[in-house]
Amino acid sequence: MNGLLHEHLLGPEIIVDDGDSTTASVGGTKAASPGGRNLAWQFDMHGQWHRVYTTREAVLREVQGAASSSGNGTSFPSVQMRDIRQLDSAYSISDRPTILVRRQAILMNIDPIRAVIMRHRCIVFPGLQSDVSKLLEATFLAHLVESPDTPFEFTALEAVLSTITTWHATQVAQGQLEANVVLNTLDSADRPRDEFERLRVVQRRFDELKTRVQGIHSLLATFLDNDDDLHHLYLTKLHNDPMLYDDWRRFDADEATSLVEVYAQRTFTTLSAIVLQLTKANNTESSLHLKWTSKRNQLLLVDVPLKLLFVGMWIASFWTAAAAMNVESPWSNLDDGGLFFWCVFGGLALVGCGVFVAAVVYLRQRGIRVTFSAPMEVPSVAPTLASMLPTPGSGDVDVDSGRPALYFDATGTFSTQVVSRSEIFTRIQRAAADVPDVNDAPASDHPVDIPVRDGRLSDAKAISRGCASSQSTCGTFECSRRPSLSRTNRPYPCDSKPFSSIATRFAP
Incomplete structure (x- = not known):
């Protein structure tokens, strides 16, 4: 009973049934399936798959039973409960993807799939989205039909890696369609308003995809350098000959290396597409900033001389206001046919023009250009930046290219x-x-x-x-x-x- 209660409290919160994600809540607490068990996918070596209710303790016992049937004369570590907990994000130290190779088991925690692969069975933990579960089922069947003689552990490993890489590539392709629409709108809009916010949303989405895909690529690249784990991927061969655990250098791991290398290359292709799209978004944003900075500078060039004219007119208006005050002055009763008026008017106009010219000369001596004419049109940097970028297909480089x-x-x-x-x-x-x-x-x-x-x-x-x-x-x-x-x-x-x-x- 304590074990069931432990699984009930620490089990996954989401129960997936028939591709629909449902969450049960009772009194604010997430409710698991009957008996503290959770629904998981189970694939076998005959191409059959079905959903079963299981617990982490049941999975641990099954893996340990498969390991015990291969003999005990080896120092290679077996699966422990802490390894099973690594498949749950609530207990993992970081969100980075992991592949743990243990005796007669391969534990994978790569978003969005958490699975335990054995030589005769593969258990996928709940929490999959409906599109991921359907893709995983189709990929499993396709690989089993294509390579029936391949050991089941490699079929399952390839199916899981293929599903993960395909799902991320699909996410990137869908994001590229939305990003291209936003970038084209920004490039053609005279007064973009909401487009900048949409661009930031696209950038955040691709930044998240980049982090996830980069983590997967780093994991696979590091895994390729680990000869110990590569050799221990051969669960069937090690089960048939347990002495290979302590002398695994007796056989080559070419098949495992080729499999991991293919999907490392695919993740690199997806990562290159993400980086290219982020570069396009950043270049478009920089180009727009340059464009609007140029327009703002043009407005400042017009604003400065206008303000200088207003200063000259203000000085002239001060003298006219002083002469028009309701006080006694020697010019109040002056009758000279308007000569004095025109002389004062002309003098004040010359004063205003003199103030403007003096200010312009002063600013030009300090390198500030003051003019009413429009500045020289700044050419767009988009074609130049686009020519410096790699082509969209450059990320899809063949592994064996010259x-x-x-x-x-x-x-x-x-x-x-x-x-x-x-x-x-x-x-x-x-x-x-x-x-x-x-x-x-x-x-x-x-x-x-x-x-x-x-x-x-x-x-x-x-x-x-x-x-x-x-x-x-x-x-x-x-x-x-x-x-x-x-x-x-x-x-x-x-x-x-x-x-x-x-x-x-x-x-x-």
Whole structure:
């Protein structure tokens, strides 16, 4: 009873049934399903899926049971309750997405999906939106039909990652339509009023998407560098041979690496689209600020000379007001045919003009231009900024696209060529396969030493590793005499042959 009460109080607040999100409230407290259980999705390896009522404790017991059936002679950690709690945002330290690889379980908490993947079953926790749940169901079935021989853990992992990346890409595409309408309206409106507020709403929305997608991309990129977790994704293989837990270097993780790399590239494509849209919005806002600043400066240029004229007229009106006061003055009874009036009028006009000219000269001496003419039209910066931006399809770069690289040969000459990663891999394999057949040159015991520029230590390490496996040229790192295995599992010493292959290095 205490366990059920614990699950009732700490369980998720939203219960999803038939794609509809409903929330029950009794006395201000969220009510869970009967018995403290919550409705979750369950997918199996036969392509069947259904909704079941379960608890976190039940999921923990099921995962621990699957791990115990694989043997206990391993130091790899099993799933604990704290790992299950990581799937709930109420107990996670941060909102960053996480992928925890435990013994016979993969725990994923990537918005909007929280799932536990086992070798024969996948449990998705409640809280999904209706569109996400439908997309997840369709993706699961599609991957099971497409690759029936693939281990279930990879099918489930690919289905979850595909759903997440597709859902975020859809959110970005919908946001781009709204953003383009707002940007076009701002660009054509003479007096934008509500458009600025709409632009800020769009920017906030894309900032949120950028934060989420960037977190997913960072997670996948970091996961690619973790060989331990990549090898332990093979739940079925580790279940069939538990000794691989402590000696996982006996097999390659190429399939897992390729799967994670594909979706890391997809998230990067989505992230590039978000950054491009934010850049367009910021450039449009900057262009509008420049445009309205120019108009405000034009109004100031007209306002200053008008104020100077008013100052001159005020000085002239002061003298006329002083002469028209109802007091005795020597000019009260002056009868000269209006000569005095016109002289005073002309003198005051000259005083007003003199004040204006003196003020203009004074301001120009200090670099302030005073004129009634309109300022020079400021050209729009939008075309220039647009030409500096990448094209919309630039973010969708193929993983195996070519890039410029420096090509060195045995004679010391070099050239620039466009090569791809697959071509580099093919050349290394070809060089490794041809090593035993090279008999036309004497062996050399002197290591090849090519200086490497400062700050490119990682490049030197990469070239050094290539030398140990495929007889490529090294950097400042000398090849040792330890035997290495090629792709065909044939041992050979790396420095037993002359400097006959190539060294390819990507240009900066």
